[in-house]
Amino acid sequence: MKTSAAVTVERSDALRSAVSEHPDHYRVLTGERPTGPLHLGHYFGTIRERVRLHRLGVETMFVIADYQVITDRDSMGSIRQNVHGAVLDYLAAGIDPATATIFTHSAVPALNQLLLPFLSLVTEAELHRNPTVKAENAAAGGALSGLLLTYPVHQAADILFCKANLVPVGKDQVPHLEQTRVIARRFNARYGEVFPHPQPLLTATPEVPGLDGRKMSKSYGNAIALSMTADQTADAIRRTRTDSERVITFDPTTRPGVSALLTTAALCSDRHEHEIADSLGDAGAGALKTLTTTAVNEFLAHHRRRRAELALDLDHVREVLREGNDRANAIADRTLDEVRSAMGTIY
Known part of the structure; x- marks a missing residue:
């Protein structure tokens, strides 16, 4: 009998072939928290695959999750600089803002409003079982903020607001996506079909060590930033x-x-x-x-x-974000209208 991991790999391989044949059938949501400059680990781990899918013709949406910066820290830090830096790295890597949507979490109110109905669909025990929450809980000695505890639901809102049906992930991130799939299934069962069940596309993510041998991380100070000279x-x-x-x-x-x-x-x-x-x-x-x-x-x-x-032209970077935020808001507003209609809260 095949293990669940083997089944996941097999399904992902079949999905990869399907995406190559019909890229226009898929929408990807991906992104990161702007906690510092993007580095080589990001490039080999995620950016390279995003560019590949984008050039293949898959509709791509990039969330720069600025609200999520404070899930596990006390301040936003150099948030504006980090957001602009992420956009610069996306564009430099080959992302075309004319056909991709780059937006910030905090600029899309309807996306965040999905948290309320989504939170009603999960239990506290399920949230505590999420790998990220478990790791942060252990590191913090049990003192979790409400924001960090509900982090898996934030991820679900990010993915489902635009009805993304494809999410590139490493093998260790599949459990994160499963919470999103559970929320989509439960919402559809309770209120009617609104959301797709996003599928994981496993990426061959090499582990890029930092200069001290540990995992390359902004917080460890061991990274080679893409913005370095x-x-x-x-x-x-x-x-x-x-x-x-x-x-x-x-x-x-x-x-x-x-x-x-x-x-x-x-x-x-x-x-x-x-x-x-x-x-x-x-x-x-x-x-x-x-x-x-x-x-x-x-x-x-x-x-x-x-x-x-x-x-040299940060006005262009800001314009990319403005246009991306406008597109994301239009999508989120339509989705929220569908959610309210399904729930019977249109008055």
Whole structure:
């Protein structure tokens, strides 16, 4: 008997073929919280796949979830800078705002109004079982804010307000999407068919380590931001802690710094870590850092050049957001009208 994971992979493979044949049948909702600059982990983990789907002809919607910044922190931080930075990276990566919708969470009231009926469809126990909520609960010692506890429902509203039927996810994110599917099923069963059941499209997401060997994260300060200059990248890599062993080997457990540099170089040059290590031999960490710096800077050269050009005209960035927010509001208003009609709250 196949495991549930195997079934999910099989379904995703079939879905990938269907999307390639009929991209116009699908709408994708994806995005992130603007908690800091986007980095290489975002590029290899999500941005590259989004651009692929967008260029294939799938309708794509990008939510910059600014409201969700405060789910697990005390302030919004440099929110405007981070939002504008995310738009710059989307555009530089190849997203065309004429055919994709880029919008901010806080600018779409009807989307957020879906939280009320959606919250009535889930139990507290179900929310506590969500992987993100469980992880944050453990980290916080049990002191969850109401916003963080209801985070899975916020995600459901993000996906369902535009009736997205395709969500690119890594294997570890499938349980997050399942909560959205449950909410859609329960709403439809209670009030009538309004929402699709969004399907997960599994992405081959490589794990991009930070420069210290841990997961690349804005909060760890170990990331190579897409917005860094070549000199800033070289400085960040130069400061990476390695070890005194001159022979370069790939061993993430005992040599996290060296191995993180090898993986970064491998991803950016489409090579394998062991191949790079063998080519360096006993050249030492200095040679590895030089090679990694060159690989990263060459890989990001076009993205950074295009990003710098776009950054000269922030009025254009703001216009992209205004137009995206207008499109998202029109969609959300229509969906909310359908929801109110189904629930009998049109007066």
